[in-house]
Amino acid sequence: MxxxxxxxxxxxxxxxxxxxxxxxxxxxxxxxxxxxxxxxxxxGWFHADGFGAVGDDETSNDDALAAALAAANGGSVYLPRGIYRVTQATRLLLEGNFTSIIGDPAGRTEIKFTHPDGGLDVGNGTDFVYENRLRDILITGAGATRTLVRMRKVYEPYFVNTRIEGASAQTGSCLIEANECGQLDADRLILANAPIGIKVTGTTTPISTIRLGNFYSLGECVRFAGSGCSKFVINDSWIEACAAVYAIDSTVAVSFGELVLDNVRVLNVANQRLLTLTAAPSFNAQAISFRNTYVDAVSSTVPLVDATAVNVTSGPVNISIRDVVVLTASTGPMVKVHPSQAWHLFRTNIQNVRGVPAEQWSAAPLTSGGTWATPTILDGVGTPEGQVAAPVGSLYRRADAFVGFSPSLYLKMADASSKAWRAVGTQRAVATKTSNYALTLDDEVIISNGTNLTITLPQAALYHGRFWTIKNVHSTACTIASAGGTIDGASNASLPQWKSGTFISDGTNWVTI
Known part of the structure; x- marks a missing residue:
């Protein structure tokens, strides 16, 4: 009693x-x-010691806690202070609406799982359950358990004054897995010592909010391995010694309404990433927002937003970084994307970032190398083509230009090439091809002069608004193909001798004008 x-x-x-x-x-x-x-x-309170549970860190409590949870369907299991060891592979199951586990608010109440396959399941994965809580409790995995808390089809799970720590160091191990869960809510949630803090899987993930959280010594604070969510927010929290805050690594298409980090201190880790995009067949996000945040990335040599592994072709991805203090020794770009990334599908709005040189946050259009560069204004005599190298977006003013005849202003269209200058005005680059050819950013006008040549346009989704002109002077027809998107609704187009066409991307397909 x-x-x-x-x-x-x-x-x-x-x-x-x-x-x-x-x-x-x-x-x-x-x-x-x-x-x-x-x-x-x-x-409606079911006291675990009434079912034989003993919190002495020696007794195996598998059967006692399972019986208490089964009896408390719709109620609360209360565990007095103590360490309740659970040693078997069979996972504890908390099911039924409003079923909760409550610890002693005045002392240490710990459930210690020691088996790699053990842990706590909230929900059976078949039927949706509602309003399940973990409160005033410590859940540990003894460095062995791979998934400590697994929530399946849970709507409005709630963590209050809860600490979960010590999952297995095995890759992919996590403290909380949320599968098909919605309205995840947490106040004073501490996650520590695991490869992944929260793994979000499945296709149903509405709003999730973590307030007054503490994330410590994690590989990734939150990994999205499913289809994303409508909104996920971490605010008024502390993140320390974690390699990445948000990570996206999914085998299915990922979509976000909002992904937010607000009023957070991120401390003490080299090569810290706020967002890393590792894998996703397609990806779009209405708003990824980092604001009112302090980041100490130590001697970081990686970008804080790293999307180099995935070429976003569905998009758009909108990232806002404002009112952020960044202390870092990095000399590289703070935002970096895939080398083939189309700038209009991956957009940034960067304001009031302190502690990092402005050129590392420049929101100029992407270069072919996948970084944002600060446009440079150069002056010279003669054309820059073939003789002047500069970052993408740079402008070249020709001092000896004759108004109305020679162009006086040139724009650099691609990095790592002295041949990517394009005149702003009347002059265009012309090249003749005698064998099959795939168009590049260096091209503008192509003359086809070979037997049955095929000239291939790039992916239309990557070059919204860009156009190329092709003229066929050979007696055999020239075929125009596409690496992505249709051409006037067809898979290809044909140009007889002396005919030409200008092909422009509408962001999805090619249209002849």
């Missing part, structure tokens, strides 16, 4: 103080503890 006291709010402002005190005194004086079974039936 557990001796408990009736909870009374003796600070009720609606009653005068003498009346409040009299009520409290009478209740305390008249309280008689009930037998455990009757108390459980009246209050």
């Amino acid at each position: 557990v001796n408990r006291l009736v909870a009374v709010d003796d600070a009720d402002y609606r009653l005068p103080q003498p009346v409040r005190q009299a009520i409290v005194t009478d209740l305390r004086a008249s309280y008689v503890p009930l037998p455990e079974s009757e108390s459980n039936a009246l209050t």
